[in-house]
Amino acid sequence: MAAAIAIADAEGLAAVSIRRVATELGARAMTLYSYIERKEDLLALMLDEIAAELRGDELHGDELRGDELRGDEPVPGDWREALLDIARRERDLVRRHPWRMDLVATRGVAVGPHALRHVERKLAVLARLGAGPAATWRFLAAYTDYMTGFLVREAQERAAPRREGISDAERAALAEPYVRELVERGELPHLAPLIEGGAAGAGDTFERGLRWLFDGIERELSPERGGAGPGR
Amino acid sequence: MAAAIAIADAEGLAAVSIRRVATELGARAMTLYSYIERKEDLLALMLDEIAAELRGDELHGDELRGDELRGDEPVPGDWREALLDIARRERDLVRRHPWRMDLVATRGVAVGPHALRHVERKLAVLARLGAGPAATWRFLAAYTDYMTGFLVREAQERAAPRREGISDAERAALAEPYVRELVERGELPHLAPLIEGGAAGAGDTFERGLRWLFDGIERELSPERGGAGPGR
DNA sequence: TATCAGTTTCGTACGCCGTAGCGTCTGCTG
DNA sequence: CAGCAGACGCTACGGCGTACGAAACTGATA
Numbered sequence: 001m002a003a004a005i006a007i008a009d010a011e012g013l014a015a016v017s018i019r020r021v022a023t024e025l026g027a028r029a030m031t032l033y034s035y036i037e038r039k040e041d042l043l044a045l046m047l048d049e050i051a052a053e054l055r056g057d058e059l060h061g062d063e064l065r066g067d068e069l070r071g072d073e074p075v076p077g078d079w080r081e082a083l084l085d086i087a088r089r090e091r092d093l094v095r096r097h098p099w100r101m102d103l104v105a106t107r108g109v110a111v112g113p114h115a116l117r118h119v120e121r122k123l124a125v126l127a128r129l130g131a132g133p134a135a136t137w138r139f140l141a142a143y144t145d146y147m148t149g150f151l152v153r154e155a156q157e158r159a160a161p162r163r164e165g166i167s168d169a170e171r172a173a174l175a176e177p178y179v180r181e182l183v184e185r186g187e188l189p190h191l192a193p194l195i196e197g198g199a200a201g202a203g204d205t206f207e208r209g210l211r212w213l214f215d216g217i218e219r220e221l222s223p224e225r226g227g228a229g230p231g232r
Numbered sequence: 233m234a235a236a237i238a239i240a241d242a243e244g245l246a247a248v249s250i251r252r253v254a255t256e257l258g259a260r261a262m263t264l265y266s267y268i269e270r271k272e273d274l275l276a277l278m279l280d281e282i283a284a285e286l287r288g289d290e291l292h293g294d295e296l297r298g299d300e301l302r303g304d305e306p307v308p309g310d311w312r313e314a315l316l317d318i319a320r321r322e323r324d325l326v327r328r329h330p331w332r333m334d335l336v337a338t339r340g341v342a343v344g345p346h347a348l349r350h351v352e353r354k355l356a357v358l359a360r361l362g363a364g365p366a367a368t369w370r371f372l373a374a375y376t377d378y379m380t381g382f383l384v385r386e387a388q389e390r391a392a393p394r395r396e397g398i399s400d401a402e403r404a405a406l407a408e409p410y411v412r413e414l415v416e417r418g419e420l421p422h423l424a425p426l427i428e429g430g431a432a433g434a435g436d437t438f439e440r441g442l443r444w445l446f447d448g449i450e451r452e453l454s455p456e457r458g459g460a461g462p463g464r
Numbered sequence: 465t466a467t468c469a470g471t472t473t474c475g476t477a478c479g480c481c482g483t484a485g486c487g488t489c490t491g492c493t494g
Numbered sequence: 495c496a497g498c499a500g501a502c503g504c505t506a507c508g509g510c511g512t513a514c515g516a517a518a519c520t521g522a523t524a
Contacts, residue, residue, distance in 0.1 A: 017480085017481065017482080018481085018482065018483080019480085019481080019482090027502075027503090028502070028503050028504080029482085029483085029503090030483080030484095030502075030503065030504085031501070031502050031503075033483075033484095034500070034501055034502070035501095038482085038483085039482065039483090101337065102337065102338065104384075105333065105334065105337030105338070105384050105388070106334065106337070106388070107388075108385070108388045108389070108392065111411075113414060116411065116414060116420060116423065117414075117419070117420070119423055120419070120420045120421070120422055120423045123422035123423055123426070124422050127422055133425060133426050133429055133431035134431045134435065136426070136431075137426055137431045137432055137433075138435070138437045138440055138441075141437040141441065142378075142437060142440065142441035142444055142445075144381065144385075145378055145381035145382040145385060145437075145441060146374075146377055146378045146381055146441075146445075147381065148380070148381030148384055148385065149376065149377035149378055149379065149380030149381030149382070149384070150377040150381070152336075152337050152380055152381070152384065153340070153376075153377060153380065156337070156338070156339075156340045157340070160340065179343075179348065182345060182348060182349075187349070187352070188348060188349070188352045189352070190352055190355035190356050190359055191348065191351055191352045191355055193365060194355070194365050194368070194369055197365055199365035199366050199368075199369045200369055201369075203366065203370070205370045205373040205374060205377075208370055208374065209370075209373065209374035209377060209378075209445075211448065212374055212445055212448030212449050212452065213374075213378075213441075213444055213445055213448055214448070215447065215448035215451050215452075216443065216444030216445055216446070216447035216448040216451075217444050219447050219448075219451065220444065220447075249509080249510065249511085250510080250511065250512080251509085251510075251511090259473070259474090260473070260474055260475080261474090261511085261512085262473075262474065262475085262512075262513095262514095263472075263473050263474075265512075265513095266471075266472055266473075270511085270512085271511065271512090
């Protein structure tokens with residue numbers, strides 16, 4: 001797993017092949033099949049393994065994995081700040097392991113012990129909302145979906161310059177034929193000023209989008225008020 | 233493109249190989265390289281092609297592609313209903329072509345003429361918000377990210393039973409080792425009741441999540457009011 | 465009608481991939 | 495010491511994307 005993760009971090013998920021991982025370990029390809037049944041097992045294990053890095057305290061070695069319960073120490077601050085903190089850590093995780101979103105998009109989210117403990121942590125935060133189990137689950141689903149979409153986009157934008165030339169070269173050489181023609185024919189009246197004005201792609205929308213989502217959730221829980229306070 | 237799309241619809245994106253598409257067309261593999269430079273070009277073309285199905289009117293043949301301007305007829309109702317309508321169509325599109333999310337997650341969103349016209353349509357709706365270009369772009373980014381995340385998850389959940397046994401068989405045979413042990417050791421106090429109570433995975437969260445996001449955006453634009461009205 | 469440039473198609477080949485099948489070796493258990 | 499389970503390696507199969515050069519076909523020109 002460590003070898004596979006190192007390869008994926010350095011050269012992308014496509015470089016993780018059975019032969020390559022085996023070579024990195026000084027073995028032959030078929031040796032790996034003593035420990036896994038299919039390559040997909042290895043990928044699933046990688047996905048759960050990096051979820052261990054999502055713990056609040058940064059001690060993610062194996063030393064305190066044993067019997068003492070952890071994972072539901074009270075999180076400081078209100079639920080918004082706590083969930084925002086978790087979101088930032090998830091974003092950092094994808095920055096370290098961009099291939100995570102490739103796997104999430106194809107195999108779905110991990111269901112190993114580390115990943116489950118992380119879900120537990122998020123539910124502990126959401127429990128402060130005092131909503132019922134069904135509503136809590138829906139909140140988590142909306143949060144997860146937004147995060148997935150943002151992180152997929154960010155990981156892929158970050159990987160794009162590595163695949164081709166530079167982002168500017170791509171924009172100049174690839175957007176010219178389509179966009180220029182459509183813009184000059186006046187078929188994109190709303191999009192054209194955004195492109196030419198530079199508004200497209202400017203700024204970091206990560207926390208902004210999360211706050212909008214949080215606002216909407218908060219308003220549902222206290223509908224008569226404006227929702228300015230922490231609610232409840 | 234049509235042959236490739238048909239294969240992907242029927243057997244998934246992995247079945248789309250150069251050799252397979254060529255065979256479907258009664259030709260040999262290398263023949264395709266007279267029309268595309270790389271396989272990725274074919275995938276990009278597929279992605280833009282299905283975006284043509286996102287037009288509001290259902291005439292997505294080639295017959296009226298010519299000179300008459302279209303794409304910014306006023307959309308009925310307020311912006312929320314209009315954007316919700318677009319969102320439903322995007323969801324239906326992924327239902328017809330689940331492999332779209334695979335491509336979006338790896339290659340990013342399409343930048344062909346059909347896809348650009350669809351972005352234009354969304355910007356026309358968002359223009360009613362009367363926000364500046366930067367804010368409008370951020371709204372679109374947040375919407376797109378939520379949609380991507382939801383659709384990636386839905387497409388992958390829909391494809392999961394096809395990959396393995398049944399969803400129930402999977403839940404029983406695969407979740408047992410991890411989850412049961414952790415639950416019985418009491419390490420997942422918040423997650424356990426959701427699983428056992430059946431709250432997990434119940435109901436459709438699509439429009440709910442979108443409405444929360446819309447509420448948050450609306451509140452930003454009219455902060456002093458509760459945001460109950462359509463605003464502005 | 466004969467020629468020819470240009471396009472389209474094809475056969476072959478290279479180096480990858482995941483993994484099935486089977487033989488060999490090692491070290492622990494009874 | 496016998497037996498055996500597990501770790502490990504070799505070989506092979508069918509598939510992949512695509513580079514390269516030859517062949518076949520097309521339409522326009524002499």
